[in-house]
Amino acid sequence: MSTKEPTEADILRPINTFTKKYIILYGAAALGLVAFLIAWAYQLQKGLIVTGLGDWGSGGGSTWGLYIGAFIWWVGVAHGGIILSAAVRLLGMDRYMPIARLAEMTTIGGLSAAGFYILVHMGRPDRMVTSVIGHYHITVNNSPLVWDVTVITAYFVLSATYLGLTLRYDISRLRDDLPDMFEPVYKIMTIGYSEKEDEVIDRMVWWLAAAVIIMAPLLLHGGVIPWLFALLPAMPAWSGGIQGPMFLAIALMSAISGVMIISYAFRRAYDWDHIITDDIFRGLLLWLGFFTLLFLWFQLQANINGVFLGPTNSAVAAEAKMAHPLYQMAMAMAFLTLVYIFLQAIRPSLFSKKRALVASCAILTATLTEKILFVVEGFLHPTFDIYANTPGTYFPSAIEWLSLVGTAGLVALLFLNLSKLVPVVELHAVEHMRGDHEHSDDATEPEVEA
Amino acid sequence: MSTDDESFHPLGEEWEDELESMLDDTEYDSELGMKMAQDAMRVTEGELSEAEFHDRYHEEVMEEFGEDERPTKEAYEAAQEEAKGTASRMLDKFDGDGDETRRETMKKMGVGAAAVGMGAFGTVADGPEQSLAAEKGPRQETTEESDTQWGMTIDLERCDGCLSCMTACSQENDLDQGVNWMYVMAWEDENHHGASESGNTDVNSDFNRLSDFNMLVRPCQHCTDAPCEKVCPTTARHTRDKDGLVLTDYDVCIGCRYCQVACPYGVNYFQWDDPDVAYEDIDGFEDPEDPDEITHAKYEHGERWVDSRAPRGVMSKCTMCPSMQDGKQGEEKVGTTACETACPPNAIQFGNVKDEASDPSQHREYPTKSRAVINLNTDIPSADVVDSNVSDGDSLEDAIEAIDSTEDADLDADMVAIAKAIEIRSRESETEPGDGENNSILEKQQTVLEFVTALEEYVDLESEESLATLDLDMTDSLEDSAQIRLEQYAGDPSSFQLLEDVGTNPNVTYLGTQPGPEAHQVEGPTKYEDVDLLDKRQEYLDKETVGHVDGVSL
């Protein structure tokens, strides 16, 4: 492990370098996004018939599919990200400070992707403003979809504020080393800044973090998003009080995995071994293990409840879900990752960053699969299960698959752009690590070995 | 804009029931609420007028909530301008109604008063004009409750699975292949087997079972507490205040498909691509400049487009033909639907389910008698034929003989017996068709009753001898015997609604066998493709799916 002192120059490196690899990555991400935009344009021109979706019931299709599955997955990544960062600030988990801002940016990225999915999913996205905003005061009383949009917007604002506030500190101090090209942006961001506000901002950020943590189970992925499904009597596969905790566990799993992958990339690209340390990866892995354990436990609860106690219709739904090979694959991936995390915890030599990366990818794949299946399963086994054409058939079209590439590209572009504009690691973190360097190893090491 | 919710609060009736208990938890004066609730009951009983009621509490309400937006506001204001008329309007309203409506209304008014406390919460967020009880225009009607609720009673044992209704709907509304707003299916479950196996134990007459299949006829249920409407993020899916139809505004819908997800019956069909019939070719678009000519295309009082097939990217489902109900297709079509008209065995009875005299109400409340009426009506001789062929002193046998031998009538003792039984059974209930639209069962019953009256001019049908001839003497009570006779003739079907426990309060009632939870669809007497219908729409949709691979599915 490196014993280099972290410096301001380290965190400024992404801004002041311009490499070939960066350009290639940028090109690839842009290509992914543009490819999907073209596909979407085609979908707008032809109608949603170009997707694999259809009418449930006599039609023998699935009303929602990959778009909605990916939508709730991205929202999960976003909500997990903001919870992660809030926890770091609120509970004083200083060890993770270097990745707190990455987690916040993940939230912004996740919410952008999710918002994009809302549009992509609609038959008439052009009416979004007139139809939805125009009747907001009425529909907000009933429609979970409207609550959803409300919550997503609220958290977008909250996360952006949060990020913006903490950035003022960094930008005003590092201003001289930042590129002049973006001068106007920095000017706006640091408008009215004086050192006296640091303390106030600190307190504000703390309260924002507290709000995020408190509202997480209620309004974020533990509440409004599962309610989108769990409140409908039509589809027993979705109902049940366990959906709230389940969604939250999935959100945190996905966010931790996502942040690990992004951290890995930045560490490799900018030699940040001494900033995003192995220690951080080990810690994140343990947390990932914890939430994966919860997730598997909730899955077990839902399945056992459905099969043994549920009324006929939910038993049918639960059995069908468990028999699905993709579901089994997703659960196996989550379980194996859990086993690995457990083993590397008792035997630290089993840890490597590459393995942590593989574990993260496995978890992200598992959660995305679970989400899409979750959505589709609902339509396959409805309460009114009389139709000969139900369960219907659904397989995502090429355009739907491409949307995953497109939104991943969108989020990657966001990181690539932001990293050229502002430091993605907080100045606070660097200062903190420098000050605490002597005893930081002692403080954290036992936890990892435990 | 209006949400056009049927119940006064968008969360529906259940919520209203909870309201009373919730009132105690509000920061507002619950005693005032309860006092008002009591007086509201008096309003419904006609002891107090709306305006008096409003006036009585006006000051206290202003003091407590800072505004007074109770449903009676309008009446109060009207009364202040013009001190007459209001009370009689109120009395008119309640006198004319049947018991059901009256009870409903009483409940609403009581809870309505209690809701003022909650309404005040709403106004904090929405501003006074959105206070639920107070809105002008269509919303106002929600507190007054319209007298009309279109709906159906569908006699599943009369359905022979011919699919005429599906075809008629598809033509009327220019639907795409696979968009089966009306859907008819045959089914089986562990207790009820299909055509291949005998043993339909619940059938006690040859008359009532037109096919060997268990049938289910599935239009949109036009639910009073429609989950599809509650989840809609745009109010495109709405309930019309004036007649309770649940419709989709094609100009507002964003195509999120949440209604399709929330509807437990699976009656929604999304317009995934451009519809087969172009906008210009929609039926009734011949003279688009004349608003009275526009039946299907742009429409609902010229404001909302809710009828016919949907344009691309929005949701559609059975509409129960609003252009017909609004008289845009001629007076004679008010109170009918394309499917009802097309059904050869009259299995579908459409009408105002709140009107006791309507076809669906009659068929629901007196299924045995109504079936007998429907079946007998076409053959029963007119009163004139009776008059010109029967003379005083004829015995029953002679009279039947005399009528039967004429050119223009057939008659036998059975028919007379059924007609007489209908007359006996209709004594204690409504027999006037009233001024409701197309109350055909009672109209047909009138014909039957006229025949009986004419015959009884000459023959005493209630003499012991006649009753014996007519087989109406099996019990001591004439009513019971008549009922048994009718049941032998027409069966005694039970009635049910689909998924009653889900709480949607559907406005379609079924007569016949209810499919159990494990019921599944089987091939019916008529194949869909034989009448040019597509059953599995996915087959069509898959053709346009980019990168579709046959047989691959999640």
Ligand code: SF4
């Ligand atoms: S059946 Fe009821 S829930 Fe379904 S679309 Fe019709 S009104 Fe809505």
Ligand code: SF4
């Ligand atoms: S598809 Fe249209 S009608 Fe249905 S919920 Fe969405 S906006 Fe409302």
